[in-house]
Amino acid sequence: MTRAVGLPTGRAGRPVVMGVVNVTPDSFSDGGAWFHPSDALEHGRALLAQGADVLDVGGESTRPGAERPSEAEELRRVLPVVEALAALGPVSVDTMRSAVAAAALDAGATLVNDVSGGLADPEMVPLVAEREVPLVVMHWRGHSTSMQSRAVYDDVVADVRRELAERVEAIEAAGVPRSRLVLDPGFGFAKTAAHNWEVLRRLGELVDLGLPVLVGTSRKGFLGRVGRAAGAERAPLERDVATAVTTAYAAGCGAWGVRVHDVVAAMDALDVADALMADGARE
Numbered sequence: 001m002t003r004a005v006g007l008p009t010g011r012a013g014r015p016v017v018m019g020v021v022n023v024t025p026d027s028f029s030d031g032g033a034w035f036h037p038s039d040a041l042e043h044g045r046a047l048l049a050q051g052a053d054v055l056d057v058g059g060e061s062t063r064p065g066a067e068r069p070s071e072a073e074e075l076r077r078v079l080p081v082v083e084a085l086a087a088l089g090p091v092s093v094d095t096m097r098s099a100v101a102a103a104a105l106d107a108g109a110t111l112v113n114d115v116s117g118g119l120a121d122p123e124m125v126p127l128v129a130e131r132e133v134p135l136v137v138m139h140w141r142g143h144s145t146s147m148q149s150r151a152v153y154d155d156v157v158a159d160v161r162r163e164l165a166e167r168v169e170a171i172e173a174a175g176v177p178r179s180r181l182v183l184d185p186g187f188g189f190a191k192t193a194a195h196n197w198e199v200l201r202r203l204g205e206l207v208d209l210g211l212p213v214l215v216g217t218s219r220k221g222f223l224g225r226v227g228r229a230a231g232a233e234r235a236p237l238e239r240d241v242a243t244a245v246t247t248a249y250a251a252g253c254g255a256w257g258v259r260v261h262d263v264v265a266a267m268d269a270l271d272v273a274d275a276l277m278a279d280g281a282r283e
């Protein structure tokens, strides 16, 4: 049984830096690099040393079009890594399956990051209520195989805001207090590049909902395409500078946290944001 703990906090009042540990063969951003548990463990250890406040361990790729692994396969990927990393620092489990979340919490995770915001598995919210752990509620409109056909909005920011607020109400009604919820607009999930830019530009409108907001732009496709001709996009591993810019911007908008692959770059970006926002001049 897990201990009830609050939300992770960032260093010295800064946004929380959530370092990504994908234990998948096919993630768009770093597919396969950390698929073996020992590699994932070393990677997580390095991210903590670089300053990550929490490690987000996931075993399912959510890139557009990805097929889901079986539950058994997801458990096999995630559990040994969660268990080993939880001994080193705070761990969140990135899963849409309540059984995987339950096993990860038993193995030492203290936060659930559900990209479906509890919609994919009806047992997820009751589990989070029972275990009294924080939950990241991401904006989601369907699994990866179909999500891009659902990227249709009247006003993407107003629609995401409304859909997230509806999730918060439903999740609260199911017994999870809002003090344990983090919202995430879901960059790249059922959104075109133009939608992602609009959400980022108007991030403050989501922060205004009054709940902590997590920003997951790291290495996403819209950062690969910006400023580049078709066919000359930045590859995922070449998007860390662009991600750092969005990290500093998110801090300026009042984001609670950023979910990133390159923690060194995020720490630099947050140093810059911190200096810019500090009262008075600095050396």
Ligand code: PMM
Binding pocket: 020, 022, 027, 028, 029, 030, 058, 061, 062, 063, 094, 113, 114, 115, 136, 138, 184, 186, 187, 214, 215, 216, 217, 218, 219, 259
């Ligand atoms: N993006 C991915 C996976 N999990 N979780 C949250 N809360 N927000 C995100 O934007 C998000 C996520 C996909 O990116 P990855 O393949 O690099 O992990």
